[in-house]
Amino acid sequence: MPVRRQSSAPQVFINAPFDAKYKPLFDAIVFTVVACGYKPRCGLESSDSGTPRIGRLIDMIKSCDLSIHDLSLTQLDADSGLPRFNMPFEFGVFVGARSFGGPSQNKKICYVLAEKQFIYQRYISDIAGQDIGMHNNEPVKAIQKIREFLRGHANSRSLAGASVIVASYERFKSEVPRLSALPQFQYDAGDLHFLDYCQLAEAFLLEVGWGRD
Amino acid sequence: MSKVSSAAKKRVKASPASSGSREKYTLPRMQFRGAKIKLTEARKAFRALHAQSA
Numbered sequence: 178m179p180v181r182r183q184s185s186a187p188q189v190f191i192n193a194p195f196d197a198k199y200k201p202l203f204d205a206i207v208f209t210v211v212a213c214g215y216k217p218r219c220g221l222e223s224s225d226s227g228t229p230r231i232g233r234l235i236d237m238i239k240s241c242d243l244s245i246h247d248l249s250l251t252q253l254d255a256d257s258g259l260p261r262f263n264m265p266f267e268f269g270v271f272v273g274a275r276s277f278g279g280p281s282q283n284k285k286i287c288y289v290l291a292e293k294q295f296i297y298q299r300y301i302s303d304i305a306g307q308d309i310g311m312h313n314n315e316p317v318k319a320i321q322k323i324r325e326f327l328r329g330h331a332n333s334r335s336l337a338g339a340s341v342i343v344a345s346y347e348r349f350k351s352e353v354p355r356l357s358a359l360p361q362f363q364y365d366a367g368d369l370h371f372l373d374y375c376q377l378a379e380a381f382l383l384e385v386g387w388g389r390d
Numbered sequence: 391m392s393k394v395s396s397a398a399k400k401r402v403k404a405s406p407a408s409s410g411s412r413e414k415y416t417l418p419r420m421q422f423r424g425a426k427i428k429l430t431e432a433r434k435a436f437r438a439l440h441a442q443s444a
Contacts, residue, residue, distance in 0.1 A: 186418040216420045223424065337415045356435050362427065372425035379420050380432035384440060390418045 186216040189327075190241035192267040193290075194250040195221060204374070205316035205346060206245065206323055211378040212342045212387070213327040214334055215243065220267075221371035234267060239278075242285055243330060244271050245323060249292035249312070251300050265301065288326040290319065317343055337387075349381045 189210050193203050210217040218237050220230065238244070246268040253260055268289070275285040290310045291297035298305040310322035321339040328336050337345070356377070357366040364373065383389070422429075 186420045211417070211420070212415075214415075214417050216422075335415060352436065352439055355439060356432070359435055361431060362435065364427075370426065372422045373427045375420065376422045376425040376427050376429055377432050379417060379422070380429050381436050382417060384433055384436040386414070388416045390416045 186214060187243065188218050188241040189215045190238055190244040190271065191217050191219040192244060192264055192271070193219070193247040194261075194264065196250070199247075199250065201316050202247070202312065202314065202319050204350075205319050206247075207371075207375060208346045208349060208378050209320045209323040209342055210245075210327070211375060212345060212382055213324060213331065213336050214390070215327060217375055219371060235270065238267070238271050238274055239282070243327070244285070244287040245290065245326070246271070246287060247290040247312075248297060248301060249290065249314070286330060288323075290322060316346075320346065345382065345385060348385070349378065352381065353377060 191203075191206060191210065193199065193206065195203065207217045207219075218241055220234055220237075222237070223233060246264060248264055248268065250261060250264060268287070271285065271287050274282045275287070276283075278285075288310060289297075289304060289307065290312055292312065292314055294309075294311050297309060310319075310326065312319040312322060320343050324336065324339045324342055353369075354366040356362055357364050369377070
């Protein structure tokens with residue numbers, strides 16, 4: 178009997194805020210990446226205290242050919258009154274890997290998201306004039322932008338349209354709390370671990386009409 | 391905020407994998423190592439949920 182070779186998903190590094198306020202956008206971005214057939218990766222994946230966080234991030238960036246960087250969070254932290262530099266820093270690591278990482282890294286492609294046109298140019302003028310996606314803090318816009326970006330790199334893969342992804346996401350959001358109420362799933366729907374969220378998104382999509390490669 | 395078209399909503403609602411229709415979109419294997427929820431269990435649970443709502 179011939180053995181069907183299973184393809185593994187290309188990986189996308191997601192560099193975005195993990196704050197509660199940003200969660201609706203983050204969840205929508207992660208769901209869209211899965212729906213487009215890519216494996217999302219981000220700093221929330223592992224809490225291995227044995228490896229420094231920067232080391233884990235560098236390994237992750239090294240293994241991802243594509244990346245999404247949301248640089249819209251520019252407000253000062255409410256508690257400390259200080260700015261947060263993690264997102265621009267990780268964006269810089271990705272660009273550095275592409276520029277200096279040799280042949281295995283120079284095909285990397287990144288996509289930058291910001292909240293509004295022209296504002297980002299004031300806080301990160303080095304990327305002014307580049308193709309930046311504006312989400313206006315709306316998950317639907319973020320889904321449309323991410324899908325558009327990934328479509329350009331999907332080769333022969335047929336991607337669901339943005340409206341289908343949005344409708345699937347709305348349904349997924351309404352079903353996750355119902356799933357958490359089942360006796361075999363003892364989790365807080367509002368506080369799912371990143372990997373469990375991804376797993377549920379994949380399972381859901383496979384049950385609403387997406388097939389396996 | 392953009393509106394989801396009702397046609398798109400209907401397409402999602404009317405397309406469970408169990409319908410036997412040919413899948414238009416495909417997913418490669420993702421393998422989320424470290425996830426506590428198992429893919430097969432989650433699929434089974436979603437299937438049961440969809441059967442309930444059908």
